[in-house]
Amino acid sequence: MASDMFEFCSNMTEEQDARARALIERAAAKWPLRILHVLSDAGAPLRFSRLLERVEGISQKVLTQTLRTLENDGLVIRTLYPQVPPRVEYELTPLGRDLLMQVAALWRWIVERLENFDARKAVKLTAAAV
Amino acid sequence: MASDMFEFCSNMTEEQDARARALIERAAAKWPLRILHVLSDAGAPLRFSRLLERVEGISQKVLTQTLRTLENDGLVIRTLYPQVPPRVEYELTPLGRDLLMQVAALWRWIVERLENFDARKAVKLTAAAV
DNA sequence: CCGCATCCTTTTAGATACTG
DNA sequence: CAGTATCTAAAAGGATGCGG
Numbered sequence: 222m223a224s225d226m227f228e229f230c231s232n233m234t235e236e237q238d239a240r241a242r243a244l245i246e247r248a249a250a251k252w253p254l255r256i257l258h259v260l261s262d263a264g265a266p267l268r269f270s271r272l273l274e275r276v277e278g279i280s281q282k283v284l285t286q287t288l289r290t291l292e293n294d295g296l297v298i299r300t301l302y303p304q305v306p307p308r309v310e311y312e313l314t315p316l317g318r319d320l321l322m323q324v325a326a327l328w329r330w331i332v333e334r335l336e337n338f339d340a341r342k343a344v345k346l347t348a349a350a351v
Numbered sequence: 352m353a354s355d356m357f358e359f360c361s362n363m364t365e366e367q368d369a370r371a372r373a374l375i376e377r378a379a380a381k382w383p384l385r386i387l388h389v390l391s392d393a394g395a396p397l398r399f400s401r402l403l404e405r406v407e408g409i410s411q412k413v414l415t416q417t418l419r420t421l422e423n424d425g426l427v428i429r430t431l432y433p434q435v436p437p438r439v440e441y442e443l444t445p446l447g448r449d450l451l452m453q454v455a456a457l458w459r460w461i462v463e464r465l466e467n468f469d470a471r472k473a474v475k476l477t478a479a480a481v
Numbered sequence: 482c483c484g485c486a487t488c489c490t491t492t493t494a495g496a497t498a499c500t501g
Numbered sequence: 502c503a504g505t506a507t508c509t510a511a512a513a514g515g516a517t518g519c520g521g
Contacts, residue, residue, distance in 0.1 A: 226391060226452060229459045241462045242381065245454070248461075249379035251372065261356060269503055280495055285504065295473040306502040307501085314473045316464070322356060323460050324375075329359045330453050331378075332371050334446070343425040343444045399483055410515055415484055436482040437521080 244294065248324050252279060252287045257313065257321045260297065266310035296320060374424065378454050382409060382417045387443065387451045390427065396440035426450060 230238060247253050259275045260267060267275070273284055288311060291297040296317035302308040313321070331338070360368060377383050389405045390397060397405070403414055418441060421427040426447035432438040443451070461468070 226455045227388065227458075229462055233462070237462075237465060240468070241458065241465060242384070244461050244465075244468055245379050245384075245458050246381060248457075249375045251376060254372070254375075258357065273503095281504075282496090283494065286494095292473075293470045294468050295470050296468075298473055301503095304502095305501090307504085309503060316467050316473065320461070323457050325356045327378075327453050327457050328357075328371065328375050331374050331450070332359055332363070332367075335367060335371060335374075337446050338370070338374055338424050338426075340423045340425050343422075343428055343446065411484070412516090413514065416513095431483095434482090435521090437484095439483060 247290065247294070248320055249327075252276070252283060253291060254324065255279070256284070256287055256291065257296065257317060257324075260311060260313045261318065261321055266300065266312040269309050269311070272311060291317070377420065377424070378450055379457075382406070382413055383421060384454065385409070386414070386417055386421065387426065387447060387454075390441065390443045391448065391451055396430065396442040399439050399441070402441060421447070 230241070233241070248257075255276050256272065256279075259272060263271075263275075269284070269288075272288075273279065273281060276284065279287075288297065288299065292299050295314055297311050298314055300310045300312075302310070336342075360371070363371070378387075385406050386402065386409075389402060393401075393405075399414070399418075402418075403409065403411060406414065409417075418427065418429065422429050425444055427441050428444055430440045430442075432440070466472075
């Protein structure tokens with residue numbers, strides 16, 4: 222069984238498990254992570270159009286979709302200022318900042334070992350062990 | 352600018368950055384994470400057909416594809432025993448185990464705060480702050 | 482037994498045009 | 502400005518049959 226690295230998820234309902242898996246998957250996915258990163262770097266609320274500029278390569282549609290999901294997950298706050306033309310600002314919630322810190326730790330761990338992630342390394346180690 | 356949570360990725364080439372992003376995304380993705388989890392739980396090499404049974408809901412095609420990617424990333428080792436019928440076993444590499452531990456830490460962090468990931472919580476906090 | 486090749490369906494994303 | 506609507510392209514996934 223290996224020492225139980227996943228003991229923490231033994232007392233969960235299927236629904237909770239699915240929710241946690243969805244959250245971890247989304248937090249590490251391309252667009253959500255870039256958006257959270259940009260909002261964190263900005264350190265202040267950003268308008269929709271600023272995000273569209275700074276999140277390189279994202280389309281308007283995908284930006285909208287992803288922001289909705291991040292909002293539903295409680296990671297960003299959307300504030301509408303009812304003006305003409307309208308102004309909408311997005312900012313990280315405390316939870317969003319905390320989650321990003323956790324993901325950043327994993328990211329950093331990977332970056333520090335980047336050269337090890339290569340099939341050839343694994344083959345060499347196996348050969349050496351035999 | 353916010354205190355620099357991402358200082359570690361400032362001295363990277365675009366290629367390295369892309370590689371790191373791909374790795375973090377894959378490590379947290381549905382099928383790779385389930386496969387790594389099953390291999391970790393097993394604590395021993397598993398045959399292809401055992402994986403197909405234990406990774407609930409995966410198709411043969413996707414299992415093959417995902418295992419190839421995990422192999423290329425140096426996270427699992429594939430061992431072919433040239434018998435008739437053939438026998439193929441998969442096991443975690445040390446790097447695969449270590450990466451899974453890092454992801455498990457993030458996963459656990461999320462599970463422990465599962466109830467906070469909800470837009471209503473964020474709204475309440477905002478309202479309270481105003 | 483393992484897994485590739487093919488075909489088909491579903492999902493996801495990009496481009497463009499349009500509205501309050 | 503901040504979206505929505507529509508269409509198309511691309512990617513992911515399932516089903517099935519074949520081959521070493």
